[in-house]
Amino acid sequence: MESAHIKDFLSYIRAFLNKEDIISWMRILRLVKNIGPSKAEKIFTWIKENDVHPKDILKWPGLKKTEKEGLERLAKLFHDISQEGLSPADVVRLIMDYYFPIMQEKFDDYPKRKRELEQLVPMASRYKSLRSFVEDLILEPPTSPDELQQNKKDDFLTLSTVHSAKGLEWPIVIIIWASEGRFPLARATDVESLEEERRLMYVAATRAKDQLIICYPGEEFIPSWESGVNYMSRDNLSSFIRGIPSHLYNYRDLSERSKKKKKGKISFFTPGDTVQHPAFGTGVISRVIAEDKVEVIFNSAGKKLLHLAYTTLDKI
Known part of the structure; x- marks a missing residue:
């Protein structure tokens, strides 16, 4: 999405959605006949300071006859x-x-x-929200098998939103931020929106042909502008992932703290110990089977056989 005509086009949407987006406003105003950089900046300042709706741009007090025709067309577009x-x-x-x-x-x-621009129509038809459409275009991946074929010899990483990835596949897919409040989003509070988030997780997971890697932060600092107060979130694995049967995946904790714990001896655990697992919750050690294996009966997940080299288990 780096071509000038794509940037021009998206600037109209961005300016419409955010009248304080100076980059987009300067871009579209300079495309109006007889409007130069200085005049464009004055118009933008007037819009921002007076909270003017884009469709009312013709009310600009500095309007001249030579600029009226071009600004009339722009005002009509926004209307x-x-x-x-x-x-x-x-x-x-x-x-x-x-x-x-x-x-x-x-x-x-x-x-x-x-x-090229006409291809945006079928892409936009996937969306209900204009804002989501524009935001997803920022990370739009290759949109056709032909485009993927052109790059098949290159060693590259494709960044994509879930919406944009529909219909595409890759050998390896990495899903990031699989944590509660991120995926699913914190604002998905009703059944309908939560199910939509679940469908998106399904779409993301099924883009992988050979290997699927799902990542989440063991600890995450949540700033006050997101939650109203600064706090540290821990063990916040997405509820979508918690529901996956344990025999379908391998779990690895890559934090330095966990690596240090794994260097210790398994004798640290004994039958009867109460333990905490990031995915399965609280449980009790029922058996120490070998140096790298323990059996745990979890309160909610039932009996699990855990390989300690590939999991995190804390005594509580």
């Missing part, structure tokens, strides 16, 4: 995309109607760029 009931795909089509004439004057290879 049109402000209408209720529009889908993200509808908004994309309206911006195309506005931007294509500008793009035709700006670029010699207009037909090629036009075809």
Whole structure:
């Protein structure tokens, strides 16, 4: 998403969603005929300081006749995309109607760029939220098998949102932030939104053809701007992952603290010890089977055979 026409196009959406986005506003205002950098900055300052809706841009007190036609078109665009009931795909089509004439004057290879922008319509049709659509485009992966084929000889890492990864597969997939409050999101408080988060986790996990790696922080600092108070979250594995049967995955703790504990002898544990596991919760050691194996009966997860070299088990 680095091409100039893509940046131009997305700037209209970003400016509409956030009137304080100076980069997007400066970009789209300078595409208006007879508006230069200095004038664009004055208009942006006026919009920001007076809390002006983008569709009311024609009310700018410094408007001149030479600028009126261009700003009228821009104001009409913002008026049109402000209408209720529009889908993200509808908004994309309206911006195309506005931007294509500008793009035709700006670029010699207009037909090629036009075809590229037209691909945004089916992409936008996947979304209910215009904001989610724009945010996901920031990390948009290759969108076709042909594009993946071109890069097959390269050693590269693809960054993708879950929405953008639908329909694609990779040999190895790493899901990050699989922690409660992140995945599922903290705002997913009702049944419907929680099930939508669960479907997204399913989509993410099934993108892997050979190997799936799921990561979460054993400890996470939650700043006050997110939660109202600074605090340290511990053992916050996603509830989606806690529900996976233990025989389907291997668990590894890569923290230095855990590595030091694993160097100790297994005799640290004896039958009857109460222990805590990050995924299975609280339990009691029922048997020490070997140097690297113990059997634990967990309160909620039942009986589990654990390999101590690949898990974290704390005596409490």
